[in-house]
Amino acid sequence: MTAAPALHLSGCATIDGAPIFGPVSVEVPRGRWTCLLGPSGVGKSTVLRLMAGLGDEVTLEGTVGAGDGAPLGARVALMAQSDLLLPWLDVTGNVTLGARLRGQPPQLDRARAVIEQVGLTGHAAKRPDALSGGQRQRVALARTLMEDRPVVLLDEPFSALDARSRALMQDLAATLLAGRTVLHVTHDAAEAARLGHNVLLMTQGGITSVPPPDGPTPRQFDAPETLEYQGRLMRLLMVAQ
Ligand SMILES: Nc1ncnc2c1ncn2[C@@H]1O[C@H](COP(=O)(O)OP(=O)(O)O)[C@@H](O)[C@H]1O
Ligand SMILES: [Mg+2]
Known part of the structure; x- marks a missing residue:
């Protein structure tokens, strides 16, 4: 993996x-792991898509890119x-799949190692419909690891899982x-409280950093400090406009 760059985005976004x-x-x-926490519809996924170099339909009046100034495209997994x-x-x-789509031979030894890392050895020959929701998300994580990109963008990847599977994931x-460099979009204060080295709260009013424990x-x-911080994030979400 090449060195992980910082990311930045500033400005206003419009669609049509x-x-x-x-x-x-x-x-x-x-x-570092940065959570972008906010209610539905506030624009979190749009921020992520712009960071990923997607979102051709979005007009950004401002700047987006990597801290080192080099193009992000090939360094990002979503x-x-x-x-x-x-x-x-x-x-x-x-x-x-990534290798296949690029017309390269699949690295089967590495795939085996990554499948073991996510705890799916023994399931390698199963199709998705034979797996639980949590196991399917493990496959998606394995595919992300297989790509070995220094920047990983996560858009509510655990939100469809039950509480136990979510905590394990x-x-x-x-x-x-x-x-x-991880940017993790979530609407879940408990998740941000567990995972973020930094937590950015996004509301209609803008984005503010809420330093975690x-x-x-x-x-x-x-842990008491996790719960206290989760409560603080929740209170900020409740007063958000
Ligand atoms: N392709 C699109 N065309 C028109 N409006 C869109 C499009 N994508 C998103 N929006 C609107 O932009 C706002 C923010 O969407 P989104 O970034 O998905 O928010 P979040 O991820 O925080 O729920 C929403 O009001 C949504 O309806
Ligand atoms: Mg979204």
Whole structure:
């Protein structure tokens, strides 16, 4: 993996002249996990899409890019809420999809190692419809790891999971994506309280940083400082316009 850059976005976004967000300023430090927390419809996914170099339909009056000034395109992996697995491919086929799409031979040894990292050894020959929601998201995470990009953008990747699967996925992702520049969109204060080295609260009024407790992540979900911070984020969400 090449060195993980910082990311930034500032300005206002519109689609067909309709305002989507802004003015905002988003700074994502390099090699850290940043949560972008906010209610539905506030523009979080649009921020992420712009960071990913997607969003051709969006007009950004401002700037977006990497801190080192180099193009981001080939350095970004995106993981979304729906796992986007191909139903006719097995786990190994889905994990190696990127190489196939690029016309390269799949790296099967690496795929095996990554599948083991996400705890799916023994499921490698199964198709997505034979897996639970949590297992499918593990496959999506494995595919992200397989691409080995220094920047990882996560758009509510755990929100469809039950509470236990979600906590396990949070732990796994925090461990396996450590050292990369992660921007993680979520509407869940508890999730941001566990995972963020930085937490940016996005409301109609703009984006503000709400510094989390010190110490390593993922934070214990029931530690007093995690719960206190989660409560603080929740109160800020409740008064957000
Ligand atoms: N392609 C689009 N065309 C028109 N409006 C859009 C489009 N994509 C998003 N929007 C609007 O932009 C706003 C922000 O959307 P989004 O970035 O998806 O918010 P969030 O991820 O915070 O829920 C919403 O009001 C949504 O309806
Ligand atoms: Mg969204």
